[in-house]
Amino acid sequence: xxxxxxxxxxxxxxxxxxxxxxxxxxxxxxxxxxxxxxxxxxxxxxxxxxxxxxxxxxxxxxxxxxxxxxxxxxxxxxxxxxxxxxxxxxxxxxxxxxxxxxxxxxxxxxxxxxxxxxxxxxxxxxxxxxxxxxxxxxxxxxxxxxxxxxxxxxxxxxxxxxxxxxxxxxxxxxxxxxxxxxxxxxxxxxxxxxxxxxxxxxxxxxxxxxxxxxxxxxxxxxxxxxxxxxxxxxxxxxxxxxxxxxxxxxxxxxxxxxxxxxxxxxxxxxxxxxxxxxxxxxxxxxxxxxxxxxxxxxxxxxxxxxxxxxxxxxxxxxxxxxxxxxxxxxxxxxxxxxxxxxxxxxxxxxxxxxxxxxxxxxxxxxx
Amino acid sequence: xxxxxxxxxxxxxxxxxxxxxxxxxxxxxxxxxxxxxxxxxxxxxxxxxxxxxxxxxxxxxxxxxxxxxxxxxxxxxxxxxxxxxxxxxxxxxxxxxxxxxxxxxxxxxxxxxxxxxxxxxxxxxxxxxxxxxxxxxxxxxxxxxxxxxxxxxxxxxxxxxxxxxxxxxxxxxxxxxxxxxxxxxxxxxxxxxxxxxxxxxxxxxxxxxxxxxxxxxxxxxxxxxxxxxxxxxxxxxxxxxxxxxxxxxxxxxxxxxxxxxxxxxxxxxxxxxxxxxxxxxxxxxxxxxxxxxxxxxxxxxxxxxxxxxxxxxxxxxxxxxxxxxxxxxxxxxxxxxxxxxxxxxxxxxxxxxxxxxxxxxxxxxxxxxxxxxxxxxxxxxxxxxxxxxxxxxxxxxxxxxxxxxxxxxxxxxxxxxxxxxxxxxxxxxxxxxxxxxxxxxxxxxxxxxxxxxxxxxxxxxxxxxxxxxxxxxxxxxxxx
Numbered sequence: 001x002x003x004x005x006x007x008x009x010x011x012x013x014x015x016x017x018x019x020x021x022x023x024x025x026x027x028x029x030x031x032x033x034x035x036x037x038x039x040x041x042x043x044x045x046x047x048x049x050x051x052x053x054x055x056x057x058x059x060x061x062x063x064x065x066x067x068x069x070x071x072x073x074x075x076x077x078x079x080x081x082x083x084x085x086x087x088x089x090x091x092x093x094x095x096x097x098x099x100x101x102x103x104x105x106x107x108x109x110x111x112x113x114x115x116x117x118x119x120x121x122x123x124x125x126x127x128x129x130x131x132x133x134x135x136x137x138x139x140x141x142x143x144x145x146x147x148x149x150x151x152x153x154x155x156x157x158x159x160x161x162x163x164x165x166x167x168x169x170x171x172x173x174x175x176x177x178x179x180x181x182x183x184x185x186x187x188x189x190x191x192x193x194x195x196x197x198x199x200x201x202x203x204x205x206x207x208x209x210x211x212x213x214x215x216x217x218x219x220x221x222x223x224x225x226x227x228x229x230x231x232x233x234x235x236x237x238x239x240x241x242x243x244x245x246x247x248x249x250x251x252x253x254x255x256x257x258x259x260x261x262x263x264x265x266x267x268x269x270x271x272x273x274x275x276x277x278x279x280x281x282x283x284x285x286x287x288x289x290x291x292x293x294x295x296x297x298x299x300x301x302x303x304x305x306x307x308x309x310x311x312x313x314x315x316x317x318x319x320x321x322x323x324x325x326x327x328x329x330x331x332x333x334x335x336x337x338x339x340x341x342x343x344x345x346x347x348x349x350x351x352x353x354x355x356x357x358x359x360x361x362x363x364x365x366x367x
Numbered sequence: 368x369x370x371x372x373x374x375x376x377x378x379x380x381x382x383x384x385x386x387x388x389x390x391x392x393x394x395x396x397x398x399x400x401x402x403x404x405x406x407x408x409x410x411x412x413x414x415x416x417x418x419x420x421x422x423x424x425x426x427x428x429x430x431x432x433x434x435x436x437x438x439x440x441x442x443x444x445x446x447x448x449x450x451x452x453x454x455x456x457x458x459x460x461x462x463x464x465x466x467x468x469x470x471x472x473x474x475x476x477x478x479x480x481x482x483x484x485x486x487x488x489x490x491x492x493x494x495x496x497x498x499x500x501x502x503x504x505x506x507x508x509x510x511x512x513x514x515x516x517x518x519x520x521x522x523x524x525x526x527x528x529x530x531x532x533x534x535x536x537x538x539x540x541x542x543x544x545x546x547x548x549x550x551x552x553x554x555x556x557x558x559x560x561x562x563x564x565x566x567x568x569x570x571x572x573x574x575x576x577x578x579x580x581x582x583x584x585x586x587x588x589x590x591x592x593x594x595x596x597x598x599x600x601x602x603x604x605x606x607x608x609x610x611x612x613x614x615x616x617x618x619x620x621x622x623x624x625x626x627x628x629x630x631x632x633x634x635x636x637x638x639x640x641x642x643x644x645x646x647x648x649x650x651x652x653x654x655x656x657x658x659x660x661x662x663x664x665x666x667x668x669x670x671x672x673x674x675x676x677x678x679x680x681x682x683x684x685x686x687x688x689x690x691x692x693x694x695x696x697x698x699x700x701x702x703x704x705x706x707x708x709x710x711x712x713x714x715x716x717x718x719x720x721x722x723x724x725x726x727x728x729x730x731x732x733x734x735x736x737x738x739x740x741x742x743x744x745x746x747x748x749x750x751x752x753x754x755x756x757x758x759x760x761x762x763x764x765x766x767x768x769x770x771x772x773x774x775x776x777x778x779x780x781x782x783x784x785x786x787x788x789x790x791x792x793x794x795x796x797x798x799x800x801x802x803x804x805x806x807x808x809x810x811x812x813x814x815x816x817x818x819x820x821x822x823x824x825x826x827x828x829x830x831x832x833x834x835x836x837x838x839x840x841x842x843x844x845x846x847x
Contacts (some may be wrong), residue, residue, distance in 0.1 A: 104553025149747025
């Protein structure tokens with residue numbers, strides 16, 4: 001790969017201080033560092049560093065999201081590729097503009113947002129709305145706060161929340177029944193409101209008193225956001241994320257645990273009534289329905305927007321899990337994970353503040 | 368406090384347990400500085416002939432700790448900047464540079480214990496003592512609340528106690544007895560990896576009745592051997608007075624100074640790391656020419672030579688020509704030269720990571736060939752919490768970093784940056800490549816400086832008040 005390095009080295013002066021394309025230095029730098037690791041050396045102790053960097057962390061998330069993306073492709077057709085392309089194009093434009101203005105390097109955090117955002121959208125959403133959503137999410141949700149590492153809200157969820165509030169009708173009309181054929185939707189192209197049959201999501205049907213089979217939810221052949229339908233894939237790929245320690249198991253366990261416990265308690269207490277009898281059945285059904293699993297493994301675990309302290313993570317997971325139960329059962333909304341996680345993002349700094357306050361008080365008596 | 372955090376980095380190039388006596392050098396280059404000391408008070412003249420054990424210079428800021436001449440030879444003061452050069456070095460019979468007159472004076476003033484302390488200081492054994500909380504040289508005449516003796520060196524690659532103790536068990540126990548004789552009733556805590564081992568029992572049997580030693584078992588995890596961590600583990604508080612801490616070499620030096628009344632100048636220095644062809648231990652004296660060590664051991668042309676361990680050591684600059692008096696190890700790592708192609712998506716079978724993001728986490732323990740590369744770009748903190756997990760001091764490095772970023776010095780102080788032991792693990796694990804260790808060291812010195820300024824200001828104010836009062840009194844007297 002020496003030839004590539006030579007090309008990059010030859011192009012470098014153009015982008016550096018005093019070069020013609022100086023303002024595009026962040027773009028050049030980002031491209032360079034995608035191909036070649038930076039040449040920076042440590043200058044003082046510690047003289048060696050762990051190989052892990054933010055690029056690796058982010059690529060772990062992307063790798064773990066690939067099974068879900070493939071499932072989306074399988075169930076909802078080739079259109080999903082277009083959604084990914086549009087997301088990356090629109091989002092990167094915003095990201096690059098901001099880096100150029102700020103003269104900072106482009107942060108790899110966006111690449112995660114870029115793959116997660118189409119996965120949480122209805123598969124038949126008009127492409128211009130995809131672009132608008134991601135641009136809004138990156139701009140308002142992240143860049144205004146100072147970029148990756150300083151954002152309060154998960155940018156992908158901000159974008160989705162914006163879309164569902166601004167275009168509720170289009171969003172609702174963009175659900176598609178997943179392909180039930182053996183070849184899946186691999187050779188089909190659905191397009192907005194023409195040949196597609198608008199399919200209500202399982203949670204919407206449940207509101208009308210109709211609960212589908214758990215097996216379909218497990219496999220993913222149900223209507224829903226592009227990447228959230230296949231419970232089994234999310235659990236497998238999400239476990240990979242937990243094993244690499246990129247995502248915190250504390251958040252996932254507390255969020256899903258509180259969801260299960262609260263739902264079971266509501267059923268036993270008689271506060272809610274489901275068509276499926278028993279306690280375990282409806283609980284598992286709800287666990288697999290909608291974006292709960294996807295949100296738990298991929299969205300809530302975002303290290304930047306979740307609390308940093310371990311105790312804070314437990315509380316944060318419980319907040320999200322129980323809020324989801326309340327929204328799903330007692331409000332007009334059928335799905336509550338987006339709002340619950342955004343609410344969690346709001347309380348995360350407060351939770352951290354409380355935990356840190358206690359720890360600092362304890363530290364005061366040390367030594 | 369219980370032990371928490373800590374992490375062992377497995378590095379290729381661990382020194383073998385052999386000790387090699389290096390060939391006698393013709394000239395010695397004694398640096399006038401080391402980690403803690405600055406020998407500014409030169410006691411010899413240019414061209415003067417000295418013998419082994421003579422005091423060449425002292426550090427006036429550190430209880431006049433001396434720089435001893437390790438061998439006999441002729442002094443050259445101005446040949447090389449910041450060094451005392453000894454030419455025509457010969458290994459003659461060394462003697463202690465203690466004037467009898469002065470000794471009598473000391474005995475007269477402070478009694479037998481005073482003499483022992485005086486001997487320790489002037490024979491070069493005192494420089495092995497540390498204050499457990501601050502790491503500085505303790506006052507030789509002070510009264511410690513306890514003494515910590517550690518046989519461990521867990522940072523790669525520093526001299527391990529087991530190598531220094533080889534065939535010197537008797538000297539070690541004798542050193543402990545001498546140590547006890549300096550104390551009144553204060554305990555000696557001895558830190559070992561296994562207190563029920565044969566070795567520990569041997570020591571226990573030997574010192575029975577002569578020294579009161581309490582043994583403490585600690586896990587072999589870096590940096591649990593750090594004196595500040597050990598002091599906190601033993602629930603010793605800075606308020607209770609200083610805690611003396613020494614390592615194996617210190618106990619051996621105490622024995623040599625007090626039993627034989629001979630200067631302690633030769634030390635065992637390990638040389639390790641991947642730039643070394645045969646990682647081993649060397650028996651060298653301060654001032655031993657680095658050039659000779661390089662010729663013998665270092666084969667890598669683009670290598671970084673570190674004075675100390677790989678996590679806390681300092682780069683040995685080219686203008687340092689000899690081993691300094693506090694050298695605890697020489698580590699050589701390869702400088703980063705090649706840039707890796709698409710490094711971040713490689714499986715990483717041969718990479719050692721604190722996280723599990725590489726395939727190597729499915730592998731058994733192995734030693735990695737590290738380079739000095741930063742291995743990533745500087746990014747804002749992503750709150751991964753790794754730094755808190757590895758921190759042995761129980762503080763929250765990411766939080767202090769955020770406070771420092773926002774310039775909230777008071778909050779930094781409240782978050783107890785002063786408990787940081789500068790082990791370097793937070794900087795090592797940080798995926799955003801933030802150099803937390805350096806930031807904390809700077810913050811600590813800033814806070815110390817501010818506190819000192821406040822103290823000075825208070826003193827000035829008090830002085831001013833006194834003066835005013837006196838002036839008032841004077842004027843009142845005059846008026847009368």
